[in-house]
Amino acid sequence: MTKKKEQPIILVTNDDGITSPGIRYLIEAAKGLGKVVVVAPDKAQSGMGHAITIGNSLRMDKADIFPDVEAWQTSGTPVDCVKLAVDKILHRKPDLCISGINHGANHSINVIYSGTMSAAMEASIESIPSIGFSLLDYKYDADFSGAVFYANKIIKTILKNNLDKHLLLNVNIPSVPKKEIKGIKICKQAYAKYKEEFDERVDPHGRKYYWLTGEFINFDKGEDTDVWALQNNYVSVVPVQFDLTNYTLKKLLDRKKLFK
C-alpha cells in the first residue's frame, strides 16, 4: 500500500487587492494543482515595493469571496500578507507562493517597485519557491485568457520539478490574444528605467503639489531580455534573486584597496 501523497499548499497573494480581477484569474490558473489559500491586501497596494508595516498594527479578516477557496484580507502590504499567511493562517510554509496576476507590466526595473514581485521575493527569502505573474494590460476588464493558460503551465511545471527552495520567477505575459503568444522565454532583466517628470499643480489654496509621471525607456538592445521577449509576443520568465551583492564591483574595490 502506498501512502497517499498530500496535495501541495499554494499560497496566493497580490498587490492590486483581494477584489481585483487578476487574483481571481490566478486562483483559476492554480485550481486543481493543490490546496489554494488566499491572503491578500484589502486594498490596492501597487508600487509598495518591499514595504513592511512596523509602525502600525495589522488587521486580518476572513474574505469568503471565492467559491471553495479559503481567503483572508489584511490591512498590510503584499509582504506583510506573506508573513501573516505563514505565521497565522497556514502555520507552516506553503509548497509554492504565487502572486498576481498583476494588472500591468513588472518587467525589467519594475521588479524593484512592484508589490507583486516583493510578495514573491518575501516568500523566496522564507525558502518558499515563488512566482510573480503580471499581464501587460492595466485595464480592469483586460483579457486574461493567455495569462491563465501560461500561469497554469508554469505553476504545474514548477510544482513537478523540485528546483530550488529559493526559486523566484518574474513572469510577464504580453497583452495579445492567447493564440498570438509564441511561447515562453527564459530571460534576463532588461536594463531599462523611467524618465520621471512630476506634474506640478496648484491647489485651491495656492499651494503646490506634485504627481509622479514617468516615461519608460529601454536602454537594453539585447535579445535575451524580458522587454525583448514581450515585444516579440513571448511570455518572459526572469529568475530573480535576493542577494543584491554586486560581485563585479566588489572585485574592483578589493583590487583597488581604496579604503585602506
Next chain:
Amino acid sequence: MTKKKEQPIILVTNDDGITSPGIRYLIEAAKGLGKVVVVAPDKAQSGMGHAITIGNSLRMDKADIFPDVEAWQTSGTPVDCVKLAVDKILHRKPDLCISGINHGANHSINVIYSGTMSAAMEASIESIPSIGFSLLDYKYDADFSGAVFYANKIIKTILKNNLDKHLLLNVNIPSVPKKEIKGIKICKQAYAKYKEEFDERVDPHGRKYYWLTGEFINFDKGEDTDVWALQNNYVSVVPVQFDLTNYTLKKLLDRKKLFK
C-alpha cells in the same frame, strides 16, 4: 589660466525623516566635500522598501533647519525624495547621493526592506553614484562619532575615484566607540533573515490585531559577509546592484528546457 573646478553636488536623503539626528550627522560628514542639498521625508519612513507614491499627489516644502544648507521636506517615500530632488530641486543629476545615517542596521537581508538603501538604489538606477549609511544603534541619542568619521572617509574616496555611474554601496557602522572600530571591510551580503512572529492582541471592541515582531537569524558562516565584519568591529561596505537576475538559476532553466 585653469578653469576653476566646480564643487560636486551632494544630495542627502534618509528614511528616518528630516528631523532625525542621523541626517544631521550625515550632513556633517559631507560638509566641505561639495555643495550639500537635502531632500528628505517629513516623517519617519522606515521599512518602506522601494515604495513610490502613485495613487496620491506629493507635497514638498522648504525646511530651513540646517545652518547654510538648502533643505526640503516631502510627504513622499525616500524613493520619491530622490525623484523629486532630481526633477524639481536640482534640475540635474547630483554627483553623489548619500542616504542616512540610518538609526539601526541595514546589513544582510535588511537591504531589501530598507528605505535608506532604496533611496540610494533609486539614485543608482538614475546613474548617480550613491551610498547608504546605517549605524547599528536605534537610539535617538546614539553615538555617531565613528559613523561620521568613516562616512566622511568613504564619501571623500568615492568623490575622488570615478568608479562606476551605477556605484551603490551599503555601508554599516558598528555601534562601538570610534577608537574600537578596526577599519573598513568590503563584504558580500550575508545570507540571513528574520524569523517572524506576529504578536496577536485583542482591541477594546473584541477584534484581533497583529504586531510584526521578528528575530534576526544569520545562517551564513562566511567571514566575507557584512554580518561577520560588523560582529568583529569593522565598518562593512557591500557593493549593491539593481539587476536582480539570478543567472545561476537562468542557466539551469535554460539547460532543463522545462517550458518547451
